[in-house]
Amino acid sequence: MVFHVFALTIFAYMIPKYKDYFGVREEAIAALKFGLTGNAIYFLVYVVIGHQMDAFTKALVFVMSSLGVVFSVIMIPTWWVLRKQYPSIESHLRKVNAHILGLFVRQAHNPTLSFHLTDTPLPDLFNLLKDAKGFDLFMEHLFSGSLLYVNIKFASENLLCYLELCQYRAIAKQKWKEKSDMDVMDPLGDNFVLSAELPQSSIVNHNQLSDEQKAIALIDKYIATGAQYEVNLPYDMRMDFMKLLHLNHPRYPRHLFQQQRNEKQNTQNNPFEQMAPSNFVFLFDPVLKELFQLMRQAYSRFRTTIAYHNYVERVHPAQP
Incomplete structure (x- = not known):
């Protein structure tokens, strides 16, 4: 005993x-x-x-x-x-x-309060995550255990995945701009742009890895079934990304390999070789959108905390 x-x-x-x-x-x-x-x-x-x-x-x-x-x-x-x-x-x-x-x-x-809130727009989730201080406060909120009231808990893996995929997107976008020598037409604008003051991904900033190798490493880390930091994604979306893995990869779905053989498809093709440089920029957009929706559930409760109101007063100080 x-x-x-x-x-x-x-x-x-x-x-x-x-x-x-x-x-x-x-x-x-x-x-x-x-x-x-x-x-x-x-x-x-x-x-x-x-x-x-x-x-x-x-x-x-x-x-x-x-x-x-x-x-x-x-x-x-x-x-x-x-x-x-x-x-x-x-x-x-x-x-x-x-x-x-x-x-x-x-x-x-x-009337006075309504006028004040109308003239001073509150930061939305995109702007909150772009700011290093706002990102840190939101991360503390997620780790504080206050998500017991949320139906689906926003795991720390989702936030880490969001951070690294945003950084991957930013670097791929910068490379495309440098190679094409033209502005990138991004339909999402700067929605997934984060502060440079946040911790930097060792995968994304590895100069010896190609865009393909970085993408495979991120899929293996967050998206593939049984990944070390597996995030919550729809089945079809997860399978679409797992198809990008090499056939000899341990996490490659074997049932897809057998299905391709039965349909007499060429299983030796590398799907990344068929991608244009712009495809690497928008590669993880479906995952980012899914993670963002999960974060919005937690953000609605974060807005009721004292930490959020103090942050708003610091970013948008009340006018005398």
Whole structure:
């Protein structure tokens, strides 16, 4: 028993909180608390004062004590969070002139506030991610565990993939512009342009790799089935990118290879050889659009945080 408690304690605190994507650390700590509390109650009821009660009374005291402890463990942290955040919540409600009525929030009409919000456009998600500070704040929000209310959790892999694919797109676009000596007609404009102050991808900025090798490395890292940092993509989209892998690649879908052989297609062709330089620029656009849609679900809640409002006040300071 002592060994298991000791092992669980070491396991819980060996996991860094910022890397605990699935909440294993918090689950282990919670299990440890409940286990130790249950043992303490059992010892108290059945050993210390057990000789003074009959079997039914012992069971009743044990169950009620356990329920009381579980309720306290759950509600005490909630009470401290509410106690800490209440001044911020109250200040925000006064700022937007809102009143809480039961489960609903009613916002009173305020011409001055409406005029201020109309004249000062709030940064959308594209502009937020272009700014290094905004990107960092949004990343902290994603890692903070506040996405428990979102149906599909935005995993850290999706954000890292978005970062590297945007950088790949920017470099491929710059190469195309230098080779063609003409402006690039990009229908998406600068939507997927990120700040140069953000961490740079070791794959994208590897000067010894060609655009094809970089694309294969990114597919193998994020998109292929069983990838180390596999992102959540539709099946058809994932298969389209996996078809770009070489036939001898370990992640190449074998059922596609057999299908090509049955249809007597040439399986020796390299799909990248048929691509124009502009194709490398727009290669990962479907993935970026899919990841962006996932981020928008988290962004809507990020806009309700104190960190976001402080960021807006820094970027768009209120006019006196």
